[in-house]
Amino acid sequence: MKIKHIFTDMDGILLDSHGALSDTNHWSIYYSELPITLVSARSPLEMSDVVEKLQLSTPQIAFNGNLTFTQNQFGLQILDKNTLNSETVFQILDYVSNEFPKVSLNWYSLAHWYTNKQDKGTFIQKALTGLEPRIKTFDGQSEIYKIMMIVFDQNELRQLQNQLNQLEIPNVAIQQSGQWYLEITSDKRTKANAVQSILNDEALDFTQIAAIGDGHNDISLLLQIGRSAFELAISKEIKQLAIKSEFILQR
Template sequence: MIQHIFLDMDNTLLSPDGSISPKNISVIQNSSIPVSLVSARAPFEMQFAIDELNLQTTQVAFNGGLIYKPQTNGYQQLYSQAIDPQTVKKIMTIVHQNFPKVSLNWYSDHTWYTDKNCQETDAETAITHEKPVIQKTSANLTQTIYKFMVMSFDPILFDRLQNYLKQLDLPDLNVMTSGDAYIEITPISATKANAVAHIQKEEHLKIDQLAAFGDGENDIPMFKHVGLPIAVANASQEVKQYAKFVSTSNREDGVANGIERHILKK
């Protein structure tokens, strides 16, 4: 019997406009099974969902780089793995020099930074309802950085960027695509699987008592660490290969339908 559900946010729990459908809210709130969001987002970008779903459980940001428990004023940090400051500067220099037209973004736990406003950052603001702080890549960094997100709506440029980053010697980092225009860079130990394992140990659960929903490449490690991996219909074929079931899409209440059909009816 499933004792904990883990949910990816973008393109899984969230509709294309970044909202949570009424049915998803209703099914999650009325289920007695604990739910954790496991997202590439920063905590401040996750908070609206935590509030709407009334979640009291441990949550996961930055693909596992930050595990925390929400509190009335902020959160209690349970695990943290940021990017080494020297590596932060290296990534900034490489991307800025070789791909000046892409959108380079970096995140602390409280702030989204970018090198420039552009159509990609405007689109991200439309989804997250957050606005970035413009900062030069040459600026002296004092913040702890958990994630880079590099974006381009130019498919040719995006493919070049993706191939270039994945061929770099970055042994301490994960470089993963998210959708058709996003590349996320996080510490190698910051994975959704490690985050799920942390919560599993905290709650003394077995793998076959865990379920997860996802759509993207960064969800595959999480799928491998749960007994019931469920992909939404809009997931890539690669992700679907690791799923036990495929639900409806994120446009069609995929999480709610998956919970009703494959978890609550068990």
């Protein structure tokens, strides 16, 4: 069946290790006749430059499926959103700050990136995105879509994830996104759910699209695809996790 829409992750797929869009990817997508949707853990603020460069008018997916939007010269049009409960944000930020003080702790509203301190993690994010965080404590006044923790020790990352899971906080999804990143969003949406909503609007199904992804947070989407495209560098770990879920990744 002919492919009618492409859905692609950004980091490690569309963007290089420095967060840059290569000329090859830029012009390949710019001149593509197919509609293209970015499906990312990033905030729309971190996606904006790429959406603008590629002149994408289709719906875009941020925060692991919990925000769907379009972008034009007037700003963003929100099509679907799911935020974290403010009490939940207070609870998680307080817990991580006290129990894992060395972890780089960040949280995101629609328009801003916040952190409680500058550290190695925030400097890396600044280099990748070209953005500056606002340093402040959470005051409950902003709608928060994502809490992101950057952990450079894999054992500590696993321990952090296990302890957060043991808290059994309702209505949240806790998942790894990349080697160093642990992210918390609403559990109301996944990347797959968000893609399905777009397909419903376009009267398409998963057999008519190509999906490109290589991260833990892409598995929900990849499991739904009948025909997929994957970069050659897709990690063995993601293949193994997908195979355990009774889905075989084919190149």
